[in-house]
Amino acid sequence: MKAIEMIDVTKRFPDASAPAVNSVSLSIDEGEFITILGTSGCGKTTLLKMVNRLYEPTEGTIMLFGEDISTVDKVVVRRRIGYVIQQVGLFPHMTIADNVATVPKLLKWEKPVIERRVDELLEVVGLDPREYRGRYPSQLSGGQQQRVGLARALAVDPKIMLLDEPFGAIDAITRTSLQDELLRLHKDLRKTFLFVTHDINEAFKLGDRVIVMDGGRVRQFDTPRNIALNPADGFTASLIASAREQERFWEELE
Numbered sequence: 001m002k003a004i005e006m007i008d009v010t011k012r013f014p015d016a017s018a019p020a021v022n023s024v025s026l027s028i029d030e031g032e033f034i035t036i037l038g039t040s041g042c043g044k045t046t047l048l049k050m051v052n053r054l055y056e057p058t059e060g061t062i063m064l065f066g067e068d069i070s071t072v073d074k075v076v077v078r079r080r081i082g083y084v085i086q087q088v089g090l091f092p093h094m095t096i097a098d099n100v101a102t103v104p105k106l107l108k109w110e111k112p113v114i115e116r117r118v119d120e121l122l123e124v125v126g127l128d129p130r131e132y133r134g135r136y137p138s139q140l141s142g143g144q145q146q147r148v149g150l151a152r153a154l155a156v157d158p159k160i161m162l163l164d165e166p167f168g169a170i171d172a173i174t175r176t177s178l179q180d181e182l183l184r185l186h187k188d189l190r191k192t193f194l195f196v197t198h199d200i201n202e203a204f205k206l207g208d209r210v211i212v213m214d215g216g217r218v219r220q221f222d223t224p225r226n227i228a229l230n231p232a233d234g235f236t237a238s239l240i241a242s243a244r245e246q247e248r249f250w251e252e253l254e
C-alpha cells in the first residue's frame with residue numbers, strides 16, 4: 001500500500017521568483033522511514049507542510065493511502081497525521097500529561113482511557129510517567145521536551161508521522177540517543193515516517209530511503225547506499241563529498 005503519493009506537486013508563494021517546490025512526483029510505501037535532505041531554503045519544510053495541508057499545493061495532487069487529500073477536511077487530515085517540529089510547541093501552562101492528551105481530549109476520549117494512553121506514551125518515549133506526568137514543560141530539558149512532543153504526536157496512533165528537524169536544537173550526544181530511540185520506535189510501530197533534516201549523517205543513518213532536494217526539486221530518491229555509490233548529480237555528489245571531508249578531518253586527528 002502506498003502511504004504517500006505526490007503527483008507533479010508544485011508550490012509557489014506569492015511574489016517569489018521561483019517555486020519553493022517544483023514538479024515533485026514520488027511515492028512512499030507504508031512503513032518506510034523516509035528522510036528529506038537538503039540545504040537551507042531548498043523546500044523541505046514546504047514539501048512536508050503540504051502533506052498535512054498546512055500549505056496547499058499550487059499544482060498537483062497528494063494522495064494518502066489512495067485518497068486525494070484536497071477532498072478531505074483539513075482538520076481531519078491533520079488529526080490523522082503526527083507532526084513534530086524543532087520548536088516543540090508544548091503549552092507552557094499545561095502539565096506534560098495535559099500536553100500529551102491534547103488531541104484525545106479534543107476527541108472527547110473517556111478520562112481513564114486518556115490517563116492510560118498518556119502513561120503508555122510517556123513510557124514509549126522513555127519518560128517515567130510517575131516522574132514526568134505532573135511537571136511543566138519549563139521543568140524539562142530540551143531533549144525531554146522533544147520526547148513529549150513525540151508522545152503528543154503519537155497520541156491518536158497516526159499512520160503517518162511528519163518530523164521537521166525535531167533534533168535540530170539538541171546537543172550531539174542527546175541527539176544520537178534520540179535518533180537511536182526513534183529508529184527503535186519506528187521498528188516497533190511500523191508507521192510511515194517523513195523526517196526533514198539538513199544533516200547528511202542524520203538523513204543517511206535514519207532513512208530507509210533519502211529524498212535529496214535542491215532548489216525545490218527532488219535530485220535523487222534512493223537508499224543511502226545507492227546514493228553514496230551512485231550520486232545522481234553534482235549537487236548530491238558535493239553533499240557526500242562534504243560528509244567525507246568531515247571524516248578525513250577526524251582521521252587526521254588520530
Ligand SMILES: Nc1ncnc2c1ncn2[C@@H]1O[C@H](COP(=O)(O)OP(=O)(O)OP(=O)(O)O)[C@@H](O)[C@H]1O
Nearest residue numbers: 013016020038039040041042043044045046047198
Ligand atoms: N510562507 C512563505 N511565504 C513565502 N515564501 C516562503 C514561505 N515559506 C517558505 N518560503 C520560501 O520557500 C523556499 C523554501 O522554504 P522551506 O522553508 O521549504 O525551505 P527548507 O528547505 O525547509 O529550509 P530550512 O532548512 O532553512 O528550514 C524558501 O525560498 C523560502 O523563503
